[in-house]
Amino acid sequence: MADPEAGGDDPRIDTDWIAYWEAGGDDPRIDADWIAAVIAVRGSENGFTANQATRNVYNAEITEECMRLYEELVETGDCLRHGPLIYIVALTTHQGTDVDGEVEDGYREAAWLTRQPLLGYWRPKDEGFLDAAVAVQVIREADAIDLGRDLGQEGI
Numbered sequence: 679m680a681d682p683e684a685g686g687d688d689p690r691i692d693t694d695w696i697a698y699w700e701a702g703g704d705d706p707r708i709d710a711d712w713i714a715a716v717i718a719v720r721g722s723e724n725g726f727t728a729n730q731a732t733r734n735v736y737n738a739e740i741t742e743e744c745m746r747l748y749e750e751l752v753e754t755g756d757c758l759r760h761g762p763l764i765y766i767v768a769l770t771t772h773q774g775t776d777v778d779g780e781v782e783d784g785y786r787e788a789a790w791l792t793r794q795p796l797l798g799y800w801r802p803k804d805e806g807f808l809d810a811a812v813a814v815q816v817i818r819e820a821d822a823i824d825l826g827r828d829l830g831q832e833g834i
């Protein structure tokens with residue numbers, strides 16, 4: 679991860695992952711069968727975040743699950759730390775829950791930005807939406823909201 683204090687480039691871009699991918703590392707793919715099974719079981723929830731790498735799924739409305747996600751992201755990531763809040767921001771504005779090219783492309787983009795690409799499921803009304811997402815850590819909530827808006831999100 680670029681170090682902003684050391685004069686690095688964009689601190690959100692994991693340059694180690696880029697080097698790995700450019701050197702022929704695995705092209706990140708979504709396990710469509712796994713996420714479909716998760717949605718079949720947990721699709722009635724208003725929102726959850728799925729970490730395909732660990733196969734863990736966290737309900738966005740249950741504080742204990744949010745805290746477990748927070749701990750997982752801090753412990754397994756190299757760019758998140760204890761203290762500041764973590765926001766889950768969708769990179770796509772996908773309509774539906776199927777894994778199509780839009781979600782796949784967003785997931786690859788998430789892998790460029792972090793070693794922890796995530797899948798977010800949101801159900802604002804009766805219809806669910808699946809998006810590729812990333813965890814970001816900022817000092818001010820307004821910065822996270824601005825980032826989400828820049829990416830076409832109505833909220834985070």
